[in-house]
Amino acid sequence: MLEALGLSGTSEMVYLALLDCAGGDQHHLADHLDLTEHEVREALDELTEMALLQEGDTGRQRTPKLVDPEIGMAALIARQQAEIARRQQEIEESKLALARLLSQHSESRPKSADSGVEHLTGAAAIRRRLREIAASCEWEVCSFMPGGAEFAENLPGDRFLDSDAIDRGVRLRTIYLDSIRNHPAAAGYAQWLSELGSEVRTAPSLPQRMFVVDRRIAMVPVNADDEDDESAVVVSIGGVVSALYTLFASVWRTSTPLGLPRPRAADGLTDQGREALKLLGKGCTDEVIARRLGVSVRTARRVASELLARLDARSRFQAGARAVARGWVDLDDLD
Structure with missing residues (x-):
């Protein structure tokens, strides 16, 4: 019943026994459940690690003390939900890695107008194609914009593209790095976008630069780890674009809106x-x-x-x- 929350079968038996009859040391639990005391100790250790028992209640022959079941179970479910979210993002990043692999080998495959993959080489070609894609956008542009202050060099050209899209009623959602908040030009540009009606958030890190337009076409670099590699791929394959958009949506949900301060956890870390x-x-x-x-x-x-x-x-x-x-x-x- 509780295995879905990460508890082993033995730990579940011990936990349910404690719920039924609060009290009893390891020896009595072992007798009652027909387990060895070693198995009971291991179960108590696991329950303590899962925050269902109070810390320090796993010593030899000590009586375990239950955490309030409602509080303990709520924390356990929240932990599982966080793990599911992390695994989902890993899956989407794996799909992104597959898209990169496909793009890196696209040049070696026979060219076809219907291949759904377009290879671009050189900064001028990439920027020209991006302008064409932006001009054809009908309702939404989602983008990752990694890089710190250096991306501010391209702001004059980007202002025209962004303002034109917003004037046409296009929904712009952009995620920058948290670090732009400390750079006046970059932060000013992001604030300008926000005031125009664009939605801007920041995240501590981003997988790579990425644009997804109308959830039908996407542009990503061929080699995100090589700053000198000026090549990109435009993808219109439905499944790949869908995976890229899902990755964007996953990061968007956990990023911080520009007007809000970066959150700081109880441990003091941003x-x-x-x-x-x-x-x-x-x-x-x-x-x-x-x-x-x-x-x-x-x-x-x-x-x-x-x-x-x-x-x-x-x-x-x-x-x-x-x-x-x-x-x-x-x-x-x-x-």
């Missing part, structure tokens, strides 16, 4: 700080962290030093391990 911690735990260099967060290398180095000091860690690997132990990040985030 979303951007937590993302930096995940990258640290993966062993990423300051240069990689800077690129992913859209900040300068100097800022990335400062953030890394502050996190290491806060965790009293001597290495990035140790920082990741201690962050997991404190519950600041999940172990899966460091894979």
Whole structure:
């Protein structure tokens, strides 16, 4: 019954027995359930880890103390919902990786007008095609805009495209990096978009640059990890575009509207700080962290030093391990 919430069969038996008859130590539970005391101890450890028993109630022959079942179950369900959301985003990112793979090999396949994949090379070609797609848009443009202050260099051209789309009644939804809030030109542009009627949010990190137009056509870079690779692919294959839009929607739900302050959790970390911690735990260099967060290398180095000091860690690997132990990040985030 409770296995769907992550409890093992034995732990469920022990938990239900405790609900039926509060009290009783490990020895009595083992006798009542026909289990070994070792099995009972393991079940109590699991129940404590799942916050259904109070911390410290798993010692030898101590009587377990239940957390209020309504509170405990609510927390367990919330934990499962968060895990489902994380897994859903992983699935969508896997689909995005497949789209990248298809685009990288599109040049080696026979060209066909009906292939649904169009390969572009060079910044001028990409920008020209993007203008054409924007001009043909009828009702919605969704986009990821990673990069920090450097994207402000292209603002004059983008202003015309964005204002024209809004005038035509197109819904613009754009997600930038949190770091633009600290850059006057970039933040000013995002605020201008918002005042025109566009919907603007920020996130601590983004998978890559991406545009999805009318949920029927999308443009993504061929190699998002190579800043010098000026090539992109335009995709109109229904299933791929749908996967890209679903990824956008997943990030949109958890991003912060521009007019609101970036949230800070009970542990004192902002979303951007937590993302930096995940990258640290993966062993990423300051240069990689800077690129992913859209900040300068100097800022990335400062953030890394502050996190290491806060965790009293001597290495990035140790920082990741201690962050997991404190519950600041999940172990899966460091894979």
